Amino acid sequence: MLRIRCPWCGERDESEFRYGGQPVTYPADPGALSDAEWAEVLFVRDNPLGWWRERWVHAAGCRRWFELDRDTGTDEVT
Template identity: 90%
Template sequence: MLRLRCPWCGERDETEFRYGGQPVTYPADPAALTDAEWAEVLFVRDNPCGWWRERWVHAAGCRRWFELWRNTETDEVA
């Protein structure tokens, strides 16, 4: 089990959190994108091996969103 550190509540078990995925940067002019480009923005994510930036929400605690770095090979959290 992962132990995650909420910036507001401190370290807790992974079961208190929900994974929010990769941070997404939305386009400045969304009307200019084609359907295929929108599909890329909304559904395609990286799948790295190694250190990775993720979003999490402390669902069973303060309910705030935060970002952390996690190694996808070892589950080490920084």
């Protein structure tokens, strides 16, 4: 099982957390985007092999969101 360190609660089992995906930057002028461009912003995400920054929420604990770095090949977390 993956062990994740919550910045507020300490290290816990993965089952206490929910994955939030990669951080997303929303466009400054959303009205200028076409439907296809909005689809890219909302639904298309990277799927790399190696170190990756992700968002997680401690759903069964403090319920706070945070970011961490995880190696998607080995599940090592920093």
